[in-house]
Amino acid sequence: MSRTFQAAPLRATIAAIIQAAGSSAQEAKTVADNLVLANLSGHDSHGVGMVPRYVDAVLEGGLKPNASVKVQFDGGSLLALDGQRGYGQVVGEQAMTLAIQRAQETGSCVMALAHAHHLGRIGHFAEMAVARGLVSIHFVNVQSRPVVAPFGGGDGRYGTNPFTVGIPLAGREPFVLDFATSRVAQGKMRVAHNEGRQVEPGYLIDEQGRPTTNPGVVVVPQPGGMFGALLAFGEHKGYGMAVACELLGGALTGSGTWHRPADNQRAVINGMFTIVVDPRKLGTQASFEGEALAFVDWLKQSPPAPGGDGVLLAGEPERRARREREAHGFAVDDQTWGEIVAAAGKVGARIA
DSSP: OEEEEOHHHHHHHHHHHHHHTTOOHHHHHHHHHHHHHHHHTTOGGGSGGGHHHHHHHHHHTSSOTTOOOEEEEEOSSEEEEEOTTOOHHHHHHHHHHHHHHHHHHHSEEEEEEEEEEOOOOTHHHHHHHHTTTOEEEEEEEEESSOOEEOTTOSSOOBOOOOEEEEEOOTTSOOEEEEEOSBSSOHHHHHHHHHHTOOOOTTSEEOTTSOEEOOGGGGTSOOGGGOOOEEEBTTTHHHHHHHHHHIIIIIIITTSOOOOSOOOOOOOOEEEEEEEEEOHHHHTOHHHHHHHHHHHHHHHHTSOOOTTOOOOOOTTHHHHHHHHHHHHHOEEEEHHHHHHHHHHHHHTTOOOO
């Protein structure tokens, strides 16, 4: 069973919980807006269902309310920043604002963000860049219980390690590619488990390394306290990209990589290595705009595959979902809503 929510009242409810957990009113609003936007975009895995984990992380001390991004090194077009374990929705926006400003000034910026708490949907940061006509590329690692098996391995050794690219298209909606390097995001398994669903074959292995369709193997401890693992997308190719995200997002940024036994801490720490480029300063703006549109139009001219709806570009499904869910609301399953209500109770927030 589930309940249908409209975006505006749910934003207010989530903001009240985050504020009760110690955040300023503005920080709580930023976090709530970001989480609800993820739900509206069709990515419930990164939406309001994260609130119980955030509350636990605050209470454990792994997530620091009201922290701001700290500049560790400023080399003009090179920025090294520390998120100080603040809400990723906040320090991530602060970091991207700095990177965007530098790219507009100098033509490009390489930004390394370390020690941010869960950044949420990385596509949000690419959308910030493309809204200003900039290209952005993001490599992100995840320090939390390792939930993805390396290709050829039988247990979890690293996180879902997202990769994202944002590219503006002149006069059109942008191209925003945003995906976990696992076959599916960990949060989608949490949603499926809470809804009591099995998932498609090929996503998971159980605690013995055997294929399974039970999402619970990566959500709750299995017999003996062990967990299963997600598989990388594209076999060795997705695995290779995941390693690149770990080495760039974790090692190069100074945020750290995962190479220790799993623990039960609820904090999720992200490092993000970002490249932002202003095509207007690169000298290729005119050809970029023309060639990009010509290629997109060429793709769109492909006839729909049998039984399909035609060719889509990355970013289109999210924008379509936003229009539909803003108009009609979206569902939150009863298990997830119960967890949100329980989290509110832990910090003394009263919600309906």
